[in-house]
Amino acid sequence: MIWQPLAVAFFGGIAVWFGVAVFRTRSMVRSALSLLASMAAIGGMFLAMEAEFLGVLQLMMMATEMAIMAVFMVMYMMDPGGLGQMDMSHQKRSSLAAGALGGLAALGVALLVDWGPIAPAAPTAGEQTRALGIEMMTRSLMIFETAAVTILVAMIAAVAVAIGRRR
Amino acid sequence: MTTVALTLVLLVGAYLVAVLEGWTATGRFRPAAPLVAGLALFGRESLVPRRADRILFETAPVLLLVSAVLAAAVLPLAPDLVVVDLATGALFVNAAWAYVMVALVMAGWGPNGAYAMVAGWRFLGQLVAYAMLIVMPIATVGMRAESLAMTAIVRSQESWWNAATQPLGFVLFLLAAMAVAFLPPFDLPTAPGELAEGVAGEYTGVRLAVFRLARLVLVVTLAAAVAVFYLGGWLGPGLPPWVWSAVKTLAVAAAMLGAGRFVPRIRTEHLLEWTWKLGIPLALMNILWVALTLWLGDR
Numbered sequence: 001m002i003w004q005p006l007a008v009a010f011f012g013g014i015a016v017w018f019g020v021a022v023f024r025t026r027s028m029v030r031s032a033l034s035l036l037a038s039m040a041a042i043g044g045m046f047l048a049m050e051a052e053f054l055g056v057l058q059l060m061m062m063a064t065e066m067a068i069m070a071v072f073m074v075m076y077m078m079d080p081g082g083l084g085q086m087d088m089s090h091q092k093r094s095s096l097a098a099g100a101l102g103g104l105a106a107l108g109v110a111l112l113v114d115w116g117p118i119a120p121a122a123p124t125a126g127e128q129t130r131a132l133g134i135e136m137m138t139r140s141l142m143i144f145e146t147a148a149v150t151i152l153v154a155m156i157a158a159v160a161v162a163i164g165r166r167r
Numbered sequence: 168m169t170t171v172a173l174t175l176v177l178l179v180g181a182y183l184v185a186v187l188e189g190w191t192a193t194g195r196f197r198p199a200a201p202l203v204a205g206l207a208l209f210g211r212e213s214l215v216p217r218r219a220d221r222i223l224f225e226t227a228p229v230l231l232l233v234s235a236v237l238a239a240a241v242l243p244l245a246p247d248l249v250v251v252d253l254a255t256g257a258l259f260v261n262a263a264w265a266y267v268m269v270a271l272v273m274a275g276w277g278p279n280g281a282y283a284m285v286a287g288w289r290f291l292g293q294l295v296a297y298a299m300l301i302v303m304p305i306a307t308v309g310m311r312a313e314s315l316a317m318t319a320i321v322r323s324q325e326s327w328w329n330a331a332t333q334p335l336g337f338v339l340f341l342l343a344a345m346a347v348a349f350l351p352p353f354d355l356p357t358a359p360g361e362l363a364e365g366v367a368g369e370y371t372g373v374r375l376a377v378f379r380l381a382r383l384v385l386v387v388t389l390a391a392a393v394a395v396f397y398l399g400g401w402l403g404p405g406l407p408p409w410v411w412s413a414v415k416t417l418a419v420a421a422a423m424l425g426a427g428r429f430v431p432r433i434r435t436e437h438l439l440e441w442t443w444k445l446g447i448p449l450a451l452m453n454i455l456w457v458a459l460t461l462w463l464g465d466r
Contacts, residue, residue: 125254
């Protein structure tokens with residue numbers, strides 16, 4: 001099974017490449033679509049790791065999410081096409097620091113957490129779907145509901161700001 | 168072998184849908200017209216607009232075709248005629264159709280044209296309208312089959328088709344499928360007569376040929392998906408399974424193309440109002456209805 005790690009590395013490389021591309025362009029639409037490509041590559045990583053449901057879900061959700069994000073970026077940015085050569089970045093130092101800290105924290109979690117014994121083989125795709133469904137409806141129910149309501153509130157707030165004051 | 172067969176099926180299906188579309192649009196039956204028009208496109212110059220976002224402009228038609236073909240890869244035309252029978256097939260078709268919107272947003276933004284851009288963002292609004300009406304009826308189909316595998320969904324309809332047990336879901340899914348393929352009255356992103364073909368307006372020559380082919384393949388996959396989810400897929404007496412799939416798919420395609428010709432194009436805000444204020448409550452009622460019938464059926 002040399003192909004599996006190779007495929008994971010391949011999609012991982014694509015994800016990182018497009019992740020960098022998000023910040024290398026001045027066009028808001030290109031930036032959002034690069035993020036989509038990065039997220040879709042992570043979906044590919046899931047598929048390469050035999051997590052079929054998660055992979056397909058990632059591919060589906062990210063397409064719509066990133067497109068909607070593109071709308072908001074075009075709505076709020078002064079130069080959405082990037083044709084005016086306007087620098088839209090700010091607080092570069094603090095964002096660099098936050099990025100580095102976040103990366104270190106993720107690495108720490110990955111290395112320090114006890115992940116338990118490694119399963120000899122992935123369960124079949126059908127079993128995974130069932131296990132995920134049960135997890136979603138029991139232990140993780142509150143987490144998902146809270147996240148969903150938070151996102152909904154943020155969306156309503158963003159739309160309210162965009163509409164502005166009405167008579 | 169299956170892949171070759173599927174490619175042929177898609178090409179023949181796209182041709183038949185093109186003939187059907189011409190027939191419903193103009194009232195004239197011209198079987199050679201799609202071939203002639205397709206060949207003519209290959210002979211024409213393929214222009215790139217000034218200051219276009221070249222990457223998005225070039226990617227869009229190809230991505231549209233890829234998303235339609237990927238959706239087709241999980242649709243079973245017969246018990247053994249399916250490229251990949253994924254355990255999450257019903258979710259996978261959704262994932263593939265989601266990139267239709269991405270392709271159209273790219274095609275809208277890429278060419279640096281006002282009409283195209285309006286059309287591209289319009290289709291994003293259209294996605295907000297139809298997305299739930301695609302997902303929720305598929306959920307109930309999966310509930311009855313107790314699986315997201317396409318072959319299991321077809322087999323769950325051996326006694327009754329889903330169209331009979333969940334008529335509400337069937338109607339909602341059919342309408343949403345028409346919106347995915349931007350068929351009239353949901354042809355907001357192309358809007359002939361108003362946006363001058365919109366997202367496709369700046370494409371010419373070979374690129375336009377790819378775009379049109381992709382749209383036809385998309386109609387075929389959506390019609391086939393309606394047949395698989397609601398009309399028993401390959402199930403039927405007498406004839407070989409693939410013939411039943413073909414007949415049902417063409418019938419659904421004809422219904423989708425024909426029905427839209429009798430209603431005016433719907434406006435974006437009206438579409439969103441109808442889908443969110445009426446469509447989604449109906450889809451939720453459908454989920455409740457299916458859950459109740461399944462629960463009572465088990466007892």
